[in-house]
Amino acid sequence: MKAVITVIGKDMVGILAKVSTTCAEANANVIEVTQSVLQEYFAMVMLVEIDNLTTDLTQLEENLKKNVAGMTIHVMHEDIFNSMHRI
Amino acid sequence: MLNMADIMETITMIQDESLDIRTVTMGISLLDCADGDIEKSCKKVYDKITRSAGQLVAVCEKIEKKYGIPIINKRISVTPIAVLAGASGGDPVRYALELEQAAGTVGINFLGGFSALVHKGFSPGDRELIAAIPEALDRTDHVCSSVNIGSTKSGINMDAVALMGKTVLETARRTADRQCIGAAKLVVFCNAVEDNPFMAGAFHGTGEPDLVINVGVSGPGVVRAALEKASDKADLTEVAEIIKKTAFKITRMGQLVGSEASAMLDVPFGIVDLSLAPTPAIGDSVAYILEEIGLEQTGACGTTAALAMLNDAVKKGGVMASSSVGGLSGAFIPVSEDAGMIDAVRSGSLTLEKLEAMTAVCSVGLDMVILPGDTHADVISGLIADEAAIGMINGKTTAVRVIPAIGKKVGEELEFGGLLGRGPVMEINKKLPSKLIARGGRIPAPLQSLRN
Numbered sequence: 001m002k003a004v005i006t007v008i009g010k011d012m013v014g015i016l017a018k019v020s021t022t023c024a025e026a027n028a029n030v031i032e033v034t035q036s037v038l039q040e041y042f043a044m045v046m047l048v049e050i051d052n053l054t055t056d057l058t059q060l061e062e063n064l065k066k067n068v069a070g071m072t073i074h075v076m077h078e079d080i081f082n083s084m085h086r087i
Numbered sequence: 088m089l090n091m092a093d094i095m096e097t098i099t100m101i102q103d104e105s106l107d108i109r110t111v112t113m114g115i116s117l118l119d120c121a122d123g124d125i126e127k128s129c130k131k132v133y134d135k136i137t138r139s140a141g142q143l144v145a146v147c148e149k150i151e152k153k154y155g156i157p158i159i160n161k162r163i164s165v166t167p168i169a170v171l172a173g174a175s176g177g178d179p180v181r182y183a184l185e186l187e188q189a190a191g192t193v194g195i196n197f198l199g200g201f202s203a204l205v206h207k208g209f210s211p212g213d214r215e216l217i218a219a220i221p222e223a224l225d226r227t228d229h230v231c232s233s234v235n236i237g238s239t240k241s242g243i244n245m246d247a248v249a250l251m252g253k254t255v256l257e258t259a260r261r262t263a264d265r266q267c268i269g270a271a272k273l274v275v276f277c278n279a280v281e282d283n284p285f286m287a288g289a290f291h292g293t294g295e296p297d298l299v300i301n302v303g304v305s306g307p308g309v310v311r312a313a314l315e316k317a318s319d320k321a322d323l324t325e326v327a328e329i330i331k332k333t334a335f336k337i338t339r340m341g342q343l344v345g346s347e348a349s350a351m352l353d354v355p356f357g358i359v360d361l362s363l364a365p366t367p368a369i370g371d372s373v374a375y376i377l378e379e380i381g382l383e384q385t386g387a388c389g390t391t392a393a394l395a396m397l398n399d400a401v402k403k404g405g406v407m408a409s410s411s412v413g414g415l416s417g418a419f420i421p422v423s424e425d426a427g428m429i430d431a432v433r434s435g436s437l438t439l440e441k442l443e444a445m446t447a448v449c450s451v452g453l454d455m456v457i458l459p460g461d462t463h464a465d466v467i468s469g470l471i472a473d474e475a476a477i478g479m480i481n482g483k484t485t486a487v488r489v490i491p492a493i494g495k496k497v498g499e500e501l502e503f504g505g506l507l508g509r510g511p512v513m514e515i516n517k518k519l520p521s522k523l524i525a526r527g528g529r530i531p532a533p534l535q536s537l538r539n
Contacts, residue, residue: 004094034091045091058152074098076155078089083343084336085093087407 002031002078003050003057005064009071011042018068019046026063027054042071047078101156104312105371106337108344109305109364110160110196111147112284113140114291114357115298117166117200125177129185132171136163136189136198139298139354144194146351150344158344159305159366159506163190164289165200173212183223183230190229199289201232204279207241207529217247220254224269225261231287237277237475239482243530245472251275252468252524256491259460263493266501270490271455275471277478277485282358283414288451288486299357301414302345305364306337307425308371310397314379326380327400334361334404342409360414361405362450363397365425367508373397373418374427385427386437394418395448415484417450423490423503423510424455432511439513447477452486457501457512460493467491469520472530480533 007019016035023030028048035044050057061075100106120131140163147158165186172179183201190198201223203213220232234251237243255270262269274288281292284301291299313333314326321329341359349356365373374385380393398418406412420442422428431437439456446452452474458467471487478485492501492512502509 004089006094006098036091043091043095045089045094047089056152074155076097077153079343080154080156080340081089081094081097083339084097085089 001050003028003048004076004078004081005046005048006074007042007044007046007068007071009042011037011040015042015068015071016044019044019064022060022063022067023048026060027052028060100306100309100336105308105366105368106306106340107157107159108302108341109362110162110284110303111143111158111344111348112162112164112289112301112303113143113298113354114164114282114295114301115139116291116295117171118293121171121174123175125175125181128171128175129181132182133185133189136165136186137192140193140195142352146348149351150347154343156340156344160196161194162197162199162284162286162289163193163195164284164291165198166291166293167202167204168200169203169212169216170293171212172216173210179212179216179219180223180226183219183227186230187227195229197231197286198229199231199233199286200291201230202234202290204235205244205247206235206238207244209247217250217254220273221257221261221269224258224272231272231289233274233276233279233288233290235276235279236471237479237530239278239479240532242532243277243472243475243479245524245529246527248468248472248475249524249527251471252464252466255467255489256462256464259491259493266503267490267493268503271488271503271507273488275487277475278483280414280484284360285362285364285415287488295357296355298354300345300349300352300354301357301360302341302348303360303362303364303414304337304341305362305366305371306333307363307365307373307376309333309337310363311370311372311376311379314376323396327396330397330400331404334401335408338405338408356411358411358413359405359409361402361409361412361416362414363401363418365419365421366506367424367426369426372425372427373420374425374431378427384434384436385431386441390441391444391448394420394445398449415450419450419454420445421455422513423457423501423508424506425508429508429510432513439515443473443477446474446485447481451484452478452488454486454488455507455510456489457510458489458491458515459497459512460491460495462491462515463517463519465519465521465524466515466517468524470515472524476530479530
C-alpha cells in the first residue's frame, strides 16, 4: 500500500529533509519524489510505502504538519487518486 | 504511475471546489421488528438500528482520514414505518420518538423512513402515519418523513394529495417557532425510489436487502470550476463532454468510499447516487453551473435547456464510474440549499413556474421552496398534484418539499442553518383548486405509448 504526501507553500531551506526525516521516523519508505519551485512557491509530491508504518496515516499527517510548520500538507491513500484518474 | 497534475487536481477539487461525499446512508430493513405490540416493536427497532449501525459513524470517520475526503453526513434509512404501524397499531409518533433516540445513540445526522407508500390506496397504518407526521416532525430533530402519492404505473392518489396539502401546512404550523423546520423534513413523492440515500426522502424499500450501504456524492463546485477553465467559445458538445468527465471523477470517489465502507462494515454495497447536490456554501451551486454555461442568471429563458443537458451529462459520466447506480441520480435544485438559486429568487429572475418547468428535466422536484404563510392547503395540494403529474407522465421521480413560512410574506426569509440553508418566500398563484382537490379519487395511470 502506498500513500501520497503533498507539500505546498513558500520555499525555504530544509523542507524535503524535514519531510523525509518524519517519514523515516514513522517507517514510511520513500519511493518517489517530484518537486518544483515556481517563483518562491514550493510544491512537492512524495509517494511513500506504508505497509510497515509504525503510526497511522492521520498521525503521520499531524507529525508532518508539526515538523514542517507553515506549509499546506496532505497525506492521502493512493487509492483515491487511482480510482479517480484510472479506469 | 500517478502524475503530479492528477494529484494536484484531486487536492484542488477537495480543498477549493467543495468536493465531498454528501452522505453515506445505511439502509436497514425493519420488517423483522414488526410485532403486534407497539412497545415490543419499538424496542426491536431500537435494538436493530443500534446493533446494525453502531459502527457507521466511526467507519466513515476512518475513511475520511484515510483518503482525505470529507463525508458530510452519515445517515440511516429504514423500512417505511407505516408497515410497522399497520402491524402493531398504536400511535406512530411512538415510532418516531424511538427512531430519534436510536439516531442519537449511533450519532448520525438524519434518519429517513417515517414514510408511507399510498400511490394506489391506503392500507392499515398509512392514514395513521400521515396523521402523525406533524407531531412526529415537531417532536424529533433527526427523523425525516416521506409519502409516495403517485407512480407512472398506478396514477396519482388524489385523496392522499388532498391529505398531504393539509399535512405540510400543519407540520409547518407546529414548528412555526423554529423557522417551520418540520416541513423541511417532509417530502411528497411521485415514483419514489427504494434506494435513495438523500434526505428528506430516503427510505429503505421492501425490495431491498436486510442491510445496505448507499452513497450520495456532491460536486457542483467541481463542475463549475471545470467549465470556468474551458474557453467561452467551447460549443455545447464540448461543454457536455467536460461535465461528463468531471462527473466521472466525482462518482469514482463515491464508488471508492461506498465499497470501502461496505467492506469495513460487512454490509452489501448498494448504489452510488449520481447526483450534483449543492450546499449553501459559495461556489457549491448548481445555479452557478447553469450561469457558467451561459445564462445571465438562473431562471432566464434557456435555463431548462441548460439544466437538461447538465442532468444528462452528469448521468452519462457517472454511469461508467460506478458498478451500481441508483437512487435519484441527477442534478438537484433545492432552492434554499443553493446560493445561486437564492440569489435568482431574490432578484426576481427565478419564479415558481420556471422551477416547475425545470423539474421536468432534472432530479428531483420542487425542493426546499418557501411559500407564503397564508397559502391555502388546497393550493399546496394543487402544487403537489402538478408536480406528481410531471413525474407520472415522464416516468421519473418528482417530489415536493415546500415550507409554508407561517406568519411571513413574499420577500421575507426563513433561516434553517446547516445544509438546509436559507431562502426567501416565493410568490405563488393563490387561485384555489379546491373543487379539483375535493373530488378525490385517483388520476388513472397514463398510457405508455403514443407519447406526444
